[in-house]
Amino acid sequence: MTTLRTAHGPAETTPADPADEVLSIDGLTTSIRTGQGDRRQGEQRLIEDIGFSVRRGQTLGIVGESGSGKSVTALSIMRLLPRSATVAGRVMLKGRNLTTLSDRQMADVRGDRIGMIFQEPMTSLNPVLPVGLQIEESLRRHKVASGQAARRRAVELLDRVRIPNAARRTAEYPHQLSGGMRQRVMIAMALACNPELLIADEPTTALDVTTQAGIIDLLKQIQADDGTAIMFITHDMGVVAEVSDDVLVMRSGRIVEHGPSQQIFHRPAETYTRQLLNSVPRIGDMRGKPGPAPFASIGDDGAALAPSPLEVAKGPVLRVTDLSVSFRVRNETSRFRRTTLRAVRGVGFDLRAGETLAIVGESGCGKSTLARSIMGLQAVDSGAIEVAGRVATSMTAAEARLARKAIQMVFQDPFASLNPRLRIVDSLTEPLTAHGVSSGGARATAVRLIEEVGLSAEMLDRLPHQFSGGQRQRICIARALALEPEVIVADEAVSALDVSVQAQVLNLLMQLQARRGLALLFISHDMAVVERLSHRVAVMYRGQIVEIGPRAAVFERPAHAYTRRLLSAVPLPDPSRRHKLSGIEELFGTPSAEPSTAAWTDLGDGHRVLAA
Amino acid sequence: MVQSIANRLISTVPILFVVSVLIFSLLYLTPGDPAQMIAGAQATQDDVERIREALGLNDPALMRYFDWLWDVLHFDFGRSVFNGRSVTELIMQRMEPTFSLMALTTLFAIVIAVPLGVLAAWRANSVVDRIVLVLSIASFSIPVFVTGYVLAYYVAFKTGLLPVQGYAFLKEGVGEWLAHLVLPSVSLGLIYVALISRITRASMLEVLSEDYIRTARAKGLLGRRILFVHALRNAANPIVTVVGVGVALLLGGAVVIESVFNIPGIGRLTVDAILRRDYPIIQGVMLLFAMIYIVVNLIIDLLYTVFDPRIRY
Structure with a gap:
């Protein structure tokens, strides 16, 4: 199954003691057979000519966008790829070539000499x-x-x-x-089993920032105690800067740049590395800037259309007053009793036309429940939601339907939120025909919409799987725009996208907002994105808004302890500004159910904070 | 666990009630006067009247139902119209052969089918997988009685290794009992082997692509442990469902196999009762089948919770 290829010379010599070298890879090339059965088979190179080494106690960060071959590199080392893959090259673990081991011998190495952590703990x-x-x-x-x-x-x-x-x-x-x-x-x-090498493949990507900080801290502690060599794979430049001694940048299955962390981040030699670093929004970038700014993106100058500063003209298009939502859940301790989980507690805010309000908070804080209630997808206990002057919570079904036209949603996962069996044109025209537009008129609107989001009309008859993640999210945005809404609710709309694609989609959203005067409710856990995009920010914690105010005020003068904790836990893409992580610990346990009687303090200029 | 069993048992009460109404109405849903039909064409008016009186047909329907229900609750289904013997006794006598046949068939099907399905999934699209597929299509397509006769002729009659037909009760010795049941169970079980192995393969294929299987491999675990501990438990629920449905469907197949191998079981009793319009026996057997079905479903539901700790009732 595996073939050995030694066309390449020895890897560049490392200055350190060679006995410290745990893993040394040379000329690693992985191909996969394409085409099924015994038809003519093609071969696709997934990674090509990868070579690097990791020493005892060292952390090598591997970064790159999706499809760059980071995970394939890890799986090739572990020999965990499907049978149709061929691995060539040399993978030396403490002087033993893993590619020539029998399957059984390799199984003895896995979990014993090399441990691996994956992205999705779920x-x-x-x-x-x-x-x-x-x-x-x-x-x-x-x-x-x-x-x-x-x-x-x-x-x-x-x-x-x-x-x-x-x-x-x-x-x-x-x-x-x-x-x-x-x-x-x-x-x-x-x-x-005390492995010599730990491969961590996006170990913190699915976690909240404070949880992430705890996990990174733990890995560092373990490395300090045991001297484990760590290969840390991630797409997050901030996390890489936080953990790595050396950094390896990958693109399209090849190594772009490899060097010490400080050098990669401060004096990158390659254009791609520079672009990658520039496209990462950093907290603090927006200090002193009045309004939102477009994102820098690879292959896109980003300055196409700068969003105009907010013109506060009319009254709010969305007003949420004292909203509470609760669920009956099974009690964890006693199996016969049910308890009430108060997911949203007394939340209120205004959103004006052309404005972006970001809701930030960690998973379980109630931000998605809030979005679902505003969309009418979740029954509320009490409180009022007004959309474009209509009180959505006290309406008849027919009126609610009309109000829903004015508010549309873009969901997190562009792969799951388009019906795989529906052509794009059908996904786009469905909201129109559902609200009584003729099919001819709907088709014309679909053409206009798809061009507005930067795709072309001939793509209309394709199916979702023929598009990339970024393109799909553009389609989802087009679908949300079909009914000419006044408010768009975007629930983690770019979290699943690569940073450069994310930048393009966010720029598109900002352009559309400027052109159409849309109000945007942007729900996210990514503080750096929020800082760049939003006019105002609301911080949610355990079902409540604990702080709300203009973006600059919340980011530069955070008043609530939780806001400060959230901001300080974000890793910065700069190895010389690492965190003292031990201060930030993941909070264990479930949110307490006691109602908060704490009062609001007004800090001026609409910046308000809940007393802790 | 005790709580969930109790919950499930309580929920079977309304089901049994509906079943009892249906069974009771059976007698009156058939066209014509049941007394006339039972008595036959040659009977005198007096005979019909006597039967009607004996069946309580002259009482109001509701009262008759409650009388009948009262008896049923005391395991009294009345007497066979044909030979006057107690229905409960008749059924009890026939229970052992049928239950033995069903149990052995199920056991045979699971023991053969699950490993075959696991093997087919593990080596998906390989020669082994194709062979398993062909075998299951074959056993799907051949009727039970054909398999039964072919096996009886070639394995039992030609070689004399096993009895050709008949049944030996357990008290006559386990060896005899087993010898008489091997061929009927295998003939009846083949179709379930096909069904269960297909489901096992499909369910396993899905599970084998899960992240936690990759984790198990990354730990260095070997094939057998990954397949049977990590994958099969996750794949178990669809398999359990099909086995449960299969057990319920077995009752139908048992009727045929009991005839082929001349086994004095409930299947034969039922067929004879239907042909003779022996309503008390039909009613008794129906209630028995309904109860078996309910118990099997209860067992399936409990097995779900055993295999998957996330499921709670």
Whole structure:
């Protein structure tokens, strides 16, 4: 299955002691057979001529956009690719060539000498096995411990990754743990046999910033204790700057640039590296600037249309007053009792035409529930939602339908929010025909819409799978615009996109906003994006807005402790400005249900904060 | 667990009630006077009247229903119209052969089908997979009675290794009992082997592409543990569902196989009762089948929670 190719000379010599070298890769090239069955087969190169080395105690950051081959590199080292893949080149782990090992020998290496952590802690743990067992089986498989000793060691490992009540947790199943805890379990599993190398493939991408900070801190601590070599794969330049000693930049399956972290970030040699760094929005970039600014993007000067500063003309197009939403959920401790989870508690704000209000907060803070309630997709307990002068919460079904025309939504996942069996034209015309437009007129509107979002009319008859993620999100935006809404609710609309694509989509949103005078409710966890895009910011924490105000005021003079914590946890794409991470710890436990009686303090200029 | 069993059991009460109404109405849904039909063409008016009185047909319908229900609650389904024997006794006598046949068939099907399906999924699109596919299409297409006769002729009659037909009760010895049941179970089970192995393959294929399988491989676990501990448990629910439905459907197949192998089971009793319009027996058997169905469904639901800790009732 694997072939050996040694056309390349030895890797460039490292100044450090060669005995410290844990992993050394040379000429690694991975191809995959395309075309099924025994038809004419083509071969596609996924990565080509990759070479690098990682020393003991060192962290190598691998960055690149999706499709750049970062994960394929990791999976090629682990030999975890599908059977149709061919790996050539040399992968030396402590002087042993992994590509020439038998499948069985390679299985002995995996989990024992090399541990691996994956992106999605939700899906990477087996849902039907207790977490303790999932750690123990690694110990047993590699004969590190057995019987009671393995059980004790599993508890120690959970303890080491700072999971509270470790002894009790071993019997729990993954669905009973939070995302951050699950990733801690993954780390405990990967570390079980004290591997020399830890490969972390986007380990914090699916996590909140404060949780991310905790995980990065943990990995650093483990490295300091054990001297583990770490390969840290991520698309987040901030995280790379935070963790890496050396950085490897990849693009289209090849290495673009490789060097010490400081050099890559401060004196990048390659144009692509510079573009990549420039396209990353940084917190603090907007200091002293009055209004939102377009994003820099690769292959796009970004200055096409600068959004005009907000003209505050009319009254609000969306007004939310004292909104509360709760769910009845099964109690975690007693299985017969149900408790009320108050997802949104007394939330209120105004949104004016042409304005962007960003709602920020971590997962579970209630921001998506808020969006769903505003869209009429979620029943509310109390409070009022006014859309374009109509009180949406007290309307008849027919009136609510009309109000819904004025407010449209763009969802997070562009892959899941377009029906895969519907042609684009059908997705675009559906809202129109549903509101009584003739099919001929709808088609004409679809042509106009798709051109407005920067795609061409001949794409209308294609199916969603023929588009990239960024193009799909443009289509979703076009669909949201079909009914000429006054308000667009964007729930994490660019979180699933690469940074350069993200910049293009955000610029498009800002252009559309300027052209159409749209009000934008932008829900996001990405503080840097929010800083650049929004006029005003509301910070949500445990179902409440704890701070709201003009963007500059909230970012430059954060008044609530939670806002400050959120801002300080964001990793900066600058290795010389690393965080003292130990101060930021993930909060464990569920939000308390006690109603807050705290009062608002007005800091002037519409900047208000809830007393903690 | 105890709580969920109790919940499920309570929820079967209304189902059983509806079933009992349906079964009771059966007698009156058939065209014509049941008493006349039971008595037959040659009967005198007196005979018909006597039967009508004996069946309680002259009482108001509601009262008759509650009388009948009262008896049923005491496991009294009345007496066979044909030979006057107690229906409960008749059914009890026939229960062992049918239940033995069903249990062995299910066991045979699961033991063969699940590993075959796992193997087919593990080596998807390989020669092994194709062979399993061809075998399952073949066993889908051949009627149960053909398989039954072919096996009886070539395996039992030609070689004499196994009895050609008949049944041996458990008290006559486990060896005899098993020997008489091997061929009927295999003939009846083949179609379920096909069904269950296809479902197992499909379910396993889906699970094998999950992230946690990659995690298991990244831990260095070997094929067998990945397939049978990590994957199969996650793939179990569709399989359990199909096995459960299969057990319920087995009752129909058992009727045919009992005839082919001359086994004195409930299937034969039912067929005979239908042919003779022996309503009390039909009613008794229907209620028994309904209860089996309910119990099987209860077991399926409980197995879901065993395999998947996320499911709670």
